[in-house]
Amino acid sequence: MDLRDNSILEAPTVVVEPPGPKSRELLGAQEDMETTSLNYPKYFRVAIREARGSTVVDVDGNVFLDWVAGIAVMNLGHNNPTIREAVEKQLDSIWHSLEIPTEVRVEFLKRFRSTLSFEPRVLFTTTGADACEAAVKIARWKTKKKKVIVFEGAYHGITAGTLGFTYQGEYKRFTPVYDDQAIRVPYPYQFRCKDEDCLNHSLHAVEEAIKLNADEVAGVMVEPILGEGGYVVPPVGFLRGLREIADRWNVVLIVDEVQSGVGRTGKVWAHQWEGIEPDIMCASKAIGSGIPISLVAYRRDLTDLPRAFHLGTYRGNPLGLAAGKAVLENLTEDLLERVRAVGEMMKTRFQEINEEISGGRMDVRGRGFMIGFELVKEEKRPWPEGTTAMIDSLFKRGVLMYKCGIHNNVLRFMAPLTTPEKLLDRGLQVFSSALEEVERRRTS
Ligand SMILES: Cc1ncc(COP(=O)(O)O)c(C=O)c1O
Incomplete structure (x- = not known):
């Protein structure tokens, strides 16, 4: 590893019972x-x-x-000293640039594109939830349909737009939630699955839900590994199965890599374990190494988006982009x-x-x-x-x-x-x- 790790090697050291x-x-x-x-x-x-x-x-x-x-x-x-240097260099240049191109923005985009097997267009967002909102918006724009198939245990954020797609009730107590836009199906959670063929039980539910709502379903949104829902790894074939279903019914496949992405699972993006190509991918969290940055990448041939389709003052912040470029360069x-x-x-x-x-x-x-x-x-x-x-x-x-x-x-x-x-x-x-x-x- 050529990344300089600067962990304190004596850890853990408890000198006073916390909280001191x-x-x-x-x-x-x-x-x-x-x-x-x-x-x-x-x-x-x-x-x-x-x-x-x-x-x-x-x-x-x-x-x-x-x-x-x-x-x-x-x-x-x-x-991380390597990321820190990249951010420090950017501090000398520009900290905020709206959507106007900078070198770091274009370099980030090139590096990001090289991590994917499909040709993406990128829409910068500000948080993971914002990325998921934008992803659903793109799927709806493309299909002119509204509903999204989502999974039990899913977490896509708690903004008004994403809360309906997130599963856990405890987050929904505090705001009106438009759950009617979400069609909930089981995630293949083998440890708790009642059906012996957990994988096909789940895939079948997805296909049935689309079939029953064919005029209304814009897409399927999925985490390659359930994050907040319990670090649940689906059986091999799940994402491939979803890809096939999405193709068969002409709906959009959104892969939410907010938690599973950026090397966390041993591939740059977790969906790459199954060799599939999503139509839309959301990324955030680790991509900026602690400096807020997030994005949606969608297949170039999916759709064209009109001016001001999705907005946010801080999208594509140069410091985040500098960190992001360094992060992706170092995911060797x-x-x-x-x-x-x-x-x-x-x-x-x-x-x-x-x-x-x-x-x-x-x-x-x-x-x-x-x-x-x-x-x-x-x-x-x-x-x-x-x-x-x-x-x-x-x-x-x-x-x-x-x-x-x-x-x-x-x-x-x-x-x-x-x-x-x-x-x-x-x-x-x-x-x-x-x-x-x-x-x-x-x-x-
Ligand atoms: C898979 C997934 N999607 C979306 C989000 C929302 O991200 P944020 O907290 O940045 O809004 C999270 C956050 O944990 C997540 O794990």
């Missing part, structure tokens, strides 16, 4: 002034001083191993190979821990550095309390790990792809001790 006094002070000030609706500070009771590579230092001097990476954003590690075949090999090793180790401590009760699945560890009480009964207890126990021992899943019971491993193996080893030891503690509490 300085963290408490900053947390208190935040609580006083910010909204009460924050989420992450409820789980990670700490204030951050700095972050490097796959490590995060709090204001009291604790060094954490970061297996969250800002929710799959810091794929090349925090404060060597790095992707490492993600695949080390990811497999991590999955095996998680499975060994599962066997050893939980008698193999839990479900371990994933691809590359996108691994889910689903906690169940007995049989397959979800264990969300155990999952929260794990987050807490890991945190106290110096490892940051977060959850997902429709039952809030999946721990997700989403460390930076550059994390040194030594630190992964240490993280696994901590994971093992935390699981032992949580299992002990379950049976006592």
Whole structure:
């Protein structure tokens, strides 16, 4: 790997039980002034001083191993020197340019295009949800139809336009949701599938839904691996099956790579595992390495879009583009190979821990550095309390790990792809001790 990893190699180091006094002070000030609706500070009771590579230092001097990476954003590690140089260079040039071309914009576009097997046109957006909104808008524009087939467990954002496509009810309580634009079908979630042929059960549901609503369906929107829905890896053939169905019915296939993209699964884009070409792809999160940037790429021959089809002042921010270009340049075949090999090793180790401590009760699945560890009480009964207890126990021992899943019971491993193996080893030891503690509490 020629990317310079700058993780703090002594991690994890807990010098004072978090939250230490300085963290408490900053947390208190935040609580006083910010909204009460924050989420992450409820789980990670700490204030951050700095972050490097796959490590995060709090204001009291604790060094954490970061297996969250800002929710799959810091794929090349925090404060990556190579990305930093690219952004610093851009700071000398221009910070905001509307849609007027700059060198960095064109260089980014060329580099981005080289990562795809289809000829894209790119529409820059500002967030993952904005990209998904624009994607659906393009599908509707192309087909002059409204409805979108979406999946159980899906997460495409929580703006008014995307909330109807997102699955989980807890996000929908706060705003009117136009669910009638979404037709919900099962994702092939093998661990929880009632049908033996999970793959065809799901594909059949998609095709039936299109058939029944043929005059209204614009497209199918899918995550190649379910992200917020539980790091669920579908059986091989799922995306190919969707591609065939979309072609058969002349509807648009939208692949949402917001969480699964940018090398996370060991390919630049997760749909490339199945060798398919989407009609529209959404990307965000890791593409800017922490500097907000997102986009929709659509097949060049799909449609022409009129002027001002989708707007947003900050779209295609030059600093994000500089970071993005550097990120894509550094997603080398060597790095992707490492993600695949080390990811497999991590999955095996998680499975060994599962066997050893939980008698193999839990479900371990994933691809590359996108691994889910689903906690169940007995049989397959979800264990969300155990999952929260794990987050807490890991945190106290110096490892940051977060959850997902429709039952809030999946721990997700989403460390930076550059994390040194030594630190992964240490993280696994901590994971093992935390699981032992949580299992002990379950049976006592
Ligand atoms: C697959 C997927 N799509 C869309 C989004 C929404 O992205 P954002 O939070 O940037 O709006 C997310 C966020 O987690 C995501 O995982």
